[in-house]
Amino acid sequence: MKPLNKVIIKKNTSFNPIWIMRQAGRYLPEFRQIRKDNPNFINLCLNNDLSSEITLQPLKRFDLDAAIIFSDILMLPYGLGQKVEFEKNFGPKLGQLKLDEIIKIDETDFIEKVNNVYKAIKKVSSNPILNNKNTIGFIGAPWTLLVYMINQKSPKNKLKVNFFENQVLINKTLSIIDKFLKIHIKNQVNNGANIIQIFDSWAGLLEKKDLPDYIYKPTLSLVNYVKSLNVPVICFPRGIKNYKEFCEFVNPDAINIDYNLDPKEAVKTIRIPVQGGLDPKVLLTDKETIKKEASKYLNIFKDHPYIFNLGHGVLPETDPNMFEYLVKTVKDY
Numbered sequence: 566m567k568p569l570n571k572v573i574i575k576k577n578t579s580f581n582p583i584w585i586m587r588q589a590g591r592y593l594p595e596f597r598q599i600r601k602d603n604p605n606f607i608n609l610c611l612n613n614d615l616s617s618e619i620t621l622q623p624l625k626r627f628d629l630d631a632a633i634i635f636s637d638i639l640m641l642p643y644g645l646g647q648k649v650e651f652e653k654n655f656g657p658k659l660g661q662l663k664l665d666e667i668i669k670i671d672e673t674d675f676i677e678k679v680n681n682v683y684k685a686i687k688k689v690s691s692n693p694i695l696n697n698k699n700t701i702g703f704i705g706a707p708w709t710l711l712v713y714m715i716n717q718k719s720p721k722n723k724l725k726v727n728f729f730e731n732q733v734l735i736n737k738t739l740s741i742i743d744k745f746l747k748i749h750i751k752n753q754v755n756n757g758a759n760i761i762q763i764f765d766s767w768a769g770l771l772e773k774k775d776l777p778d779y780i781y782k783p784t785l786s787l788v789n790y791v792k793s794l795n796v797p798v799i800c801f802p803r804g805i806k807n808y809k810e811f812c813e814f815v816n817p818d819a820i821n822i823d824y825n826l827d828p829k830e831a832v833k834t835i836r837i838p839v840q841g842g843l844d845p846k847v848l849l850t851d852k853e854t855i856k857k858e859a860s861k862y863l864n865i866f867k868d869h870p871y872i873f874n875l876g877h878g879v880l881p882e883t884d885p886n887m888f889e890y891l892v893k894t895v896k897d898y
């Protein structure tokens with residue numbers, strides 16, 4: 566059985582597998598080298614030789630239990646024909662959302678645009694390095710994708726006041742997102758992804774009253790779909806105030822917590838396997854602090870099925886030696 570499945574399916578508490586969000590990325594000099602020669606980020610994701618190489622970079626260096634495919638949640642709007650670019654020191658920049666054009670896109674058009682992501686998953690998952698490890702596929706949650714597609718850039722911690730103005734546009738877009746996320750999940754699984762993680766990076770922007778319509782119901786539809794494929798699904802509703810309520814409503818196979826949630830509170834209130842939590846900024850300190858903070862999570866979750874990870878992506882300024890030290894600390898625990 567693959568390491569994450571032991572925790573997620575078997576509910577094993579005697580060992581803690583580890584992988585790190587954004588483990589394939591900017592803190593690694595070998596990634597920055599490739600990135601320098603490939604200024605177009607989407608094209609890099611769509612170059613399956615390079616994207617599979619980048620996916621495996623952290624596994625060649627560190628004793629990690631899973632690979633997460635090097636791609637982006639914004640491949641979905643890209644596959645739907647919305648313009649997506651990444652600008653240095655700005656982040657994602659999307660073209661206008663044109664519903665009349667997006668409704669004309671069918672499954673074949675979509676797959677044609679993003680097929681190289683699936684080819685990369687196939688390459689990665691059949692690599693012997695991953696024989697006894699998981700290959701994680703992922704999607705952005707409907708809410709977070711809706712935010713980028715309507716806002717056309719990062720909301721940077723707040724929604725514009727008139728975000729909900731056009732309800733027809735919002736509801737039609739959500740239904741298209743649901744349809745194509747299922748297609749995207751199916752193709753990742755068919756090509757070797759054996760876990761799906763759903764990133765809801767902007768879940769924390771919503772008020773409590775809006776959670777059922779924009780987070781719980783749309784995410785539940787996808788969680789049930791992944792379960793129907795017999796693949797475990799991990800949700801990460803970053804910044805949501807009430808993780809307990811989220812889990813009761815959506816019931817994924819595991820939940821990634823963010824670093825603002827008190828882990829002692831989490832272990833008391835969450836009934837399903839937990840992943841993550843450690844503040845990525847801890848990796849910018851020293852070995853003593855890293856050991857202390859990582860041990861805190863491992864101690865608190867010692868009798869709870871727990872996958873080690875961070876409470877958000879690893880920061881670009883992280884020293885790979887400190888990353889290595891964290892992995893070693895968890896493995897030696």
Ligand code: 1CP
Pocket residue numbers: 585586587588589590591600606633634635636637638639651656657703718719720721764766878
């Ligand atoms: O070199 C660069 O400038 C590109 C930086 C980069 C990288 C390495 C981006 C742009 N995306 C990625 C890869 C990526 N994105 C992965 C690969 C696998 C891994 O984790 O190692 C994953 C899982 C994502 C997911 C993703 N993209 C999320 C969800 C997780 C999170 O960080 O909250 C989000 C919100 C995005 C959008 C995105 N893509 C890139 C950036 C800089 C952003 C965030 C911008 C913002 O603040 O709104």
